[in-house]
Amino acid sequence: DAGVTQSPTHLIKTRGQHVTLRCSPISGHKSVSWYQQVLGQGPQFIFQYYEKEERGRGNFPDRFSARQFPNYSSELNVNALLLGDSALYLCASSFIAGGGQPQHFGDGTRLSIL
Amino acid sequence: TQLLEQSPQFLSIQEGENLTVYCNSSSVFSSLQWYRQEPGEGPVLLVTVVTGGEVKKLKRLTFQFGDARKDSSLHITAAQPGDTGLYLCAGAGTASKLTFGTGTRLQVTL
Numbered sequence: 001d002a003g004v005t006q007s008p009t010h011l012i013k014t015r016g017q018h019v020t021l022r023c024s025p026i027s028g029h030k031s032v033s034w035y036q037q038v039l040g041q042g043p044q045f046i047f048q049y050y051e052k053e054e055r056g057r058g059n060f061p062d063r064f065s066a067r068q069f070p071n072y073s074s075e076l077n078v079n080a081l082l083l084g085d086s087a088l089y090l091c092a093s094s095f096i097a098g099g100g101q102p103q104h105f106g107d108g109t110r111l112s113i114l
Numbered sequence: 115t116q117l118l119e120q121s122p123q124f125l126s127i128q129e130g131e132n133l134t135v136y137c138n139s140s141s142v143f144s145s146l147q148w149y150r151q152e153p154g155e156g157p158v159l160l161v162t163v164v165t166g167g168e169v170k171k172l173k174r175l176t177f178q179f180g181d182a183r184k185d186s187s188l189h190i191t192a193a194q195p196g197d198t199g200l201y202l203c204a205g206a207g208t209a210s211k212l213t214f215g216t217g218t219r220l221q222v223t224l
Binding site for chain 2: 099106
């Protein structure tokens with residue numbers, strides 16, 4: 001079975017631009033979470049979605065938004081990119097929502113801001 | 115704000131040595147997960163511990179959840195080069211949030 005897939009794998013943007021990252025969960029998983037991982041640190045929680053509804057939000061500015069589609073795939077949008085947004089963005093899926101659920105991660109999108 | 119501190123940050127050992135990684139917090143977690151992440155890949159779940167005092171073994175890896183559910187440890191016996199990677203603990207607290215630790219980078223050399 002296919003794991004969590006994310007696209008693109010790498011992306012280079014300049015300050016002020018907008019970016020959309022995509023995630024397809026494992027088949028049968030209805031919850032998707034997004035994390036930001038800065039080099040040398042652990043992932044930080046951004047959003048969790050379940051059945052197309054936002055179930056949790058981390059401490060990130062309103063420039064970050066996300067949505068989940070009827071097929072349970074998800075998009076993460078970041079507006080007005082800053083140099084500090086450079087990071088690995090990870091998507092994780094789980095069968096149901098909840099922080100205690102085992103998270104299955106994709107290999108991430110490496111975003112570089114110039 | 116729930117924080118998880120891991121120690122040590124970096125660990126370089128030789129094959130066959132034993133090691134312990136610690137994950138500490140002042141907050142109580144309903145459960146705690148351990149992940150391993152290799153370069154260019156996402157974290158992979160190793161184990162989930164739920165009950166205070168719980169001990170789980172996965173081959174040469176032993177995981178323990180503290181009695182008060184605020185801390186955890188990972189012990190590796192006879193480390194092998196294949197154990198190299200970034201070890202992350204992650205605590206489940208309020209609602210849907212999973213809080214990750216600061217990470218321990220382990221390198222095992224021949």
